[in-house]
Amino acid sequence: MKISDTHIYYCYLQYSNQGQFSQQKFTIYDSYLTIQIGKIEELKIEYCSQDVVFEWKLEDPNQYEVIVITENYSYTFLGSKKTIQNLKQYLDGKVFYGNFISQYQEIQKLKKNKQGEIIKYYSKYQNIEVIAKIFNFTQNLERHSKKLIFNELRICQYLSQYNQESILKLREFYLEKDKIILIFDYCEGGTLYSYMAQNNFCPSFIDIRKIMKKLLLAIKFLHKHNIMHRDIKMDNIMLLENNNPNSIQVIDFGFSTFIDDLPYLIERCGTPGYIAPELYSENPYDELIDIYSLAQIFFTLLTGRKFAYESHSFKTFAQLHKKQQSIIRESTKNEIIVDLFQNMTNSPEKRYNSMQCLNHQYFEKTSKIKQLTCLKFPLLKTPFQLIKLKEQQSQKDHQDRFINQK
Incomplete structure (x- = not known):
């Protein structure tokens, strides 16, 4: 994580000390802020530090306050509504607040x-x-x-x-x-599964491509900043607006880590059905596990299905991927989509990164892909149940059949 001393913002507030008032300076930098206390003392606060809490007093429309609470002292600063609001805007998401x-x-x-x-x-x-x-x-x-x-x-x-x-x-x-x-x-549109349910589990090709592009751009951004999500799945993708794929959001960084944080690169975490094969080995892994997880979301968007499997051998994964490719081929009738999925689920040394995925023919505007075949299957109680495919198809209707894995 890069730390810099780039100056972002400063303002002056009135420091209240035993009935005496003096003008003091707040200076905000990329990774910390400083507060002038008196003529000599300067308080330096690292972002996310538990040692300092800010409380905002916004009830009085004529005079706003911010109280800076440290382990030993509390400092009260007064200012105009505009100045205090601007300061809070710059500090939002940087320092601990109190009085929730x-x-x-x-x-x-x-x-x-x-x-x-x-x-x-x-x-x-x-x-x-x-x-x-x-x-x-x-x-x-x-x-x-x-x-x-x-x-x-x-x-x-x-x-x-x-x-x-x-x-x-x-x-x-x-x-x-x-x-x-x-x-x-608040994500009004609910989870990605909710979006699929609203669209009869058959979202349009245009919307699927739009969703995948936005998710790949988000993952590209994370990886560029040396962050692995490590738990990409349907319930960690939400929509800010109801039924609007343009408002897609990646959420929940509870399993995430910085790529250079070595102790975390040995931990095995994630959700079954989305976990990359290499996570089941004892070797370190890299950010391409997120690409694999996203491929499983891609598969669900295209087919409405989510595979469950009991064995974690590489041979089992290879067989699973072939089955998935076959199902995608059947429902899309297009090798471009199959090729992208294959490259997202390849072994780590062959797997595409986010940029390679975004440069794939699938995302070209000239790519001609017909609307997906709408697949019929029972509504699932939750988007997170593991679904096992029962490979029996009727010659009459070729309806997909599922059973909930118990």
């Missing part, structure tokens, strides 16, 4: 487990709906779990500096007594 409940109103609990919960909130001051990913962060939390939480935060914070349109951006993050809260935009 004063900023948000709960709408709906969406998911809960022992690690935490996901809740939909309404932002009182921005008038928008957001998603809060809330981690339990108690004193007795395992060290490894804490490391995973901060690894996800570190990656999301790093990505928030950029505006890659197909990666869900971290808006803010909060540090409460026993919780860490990450705030993201």
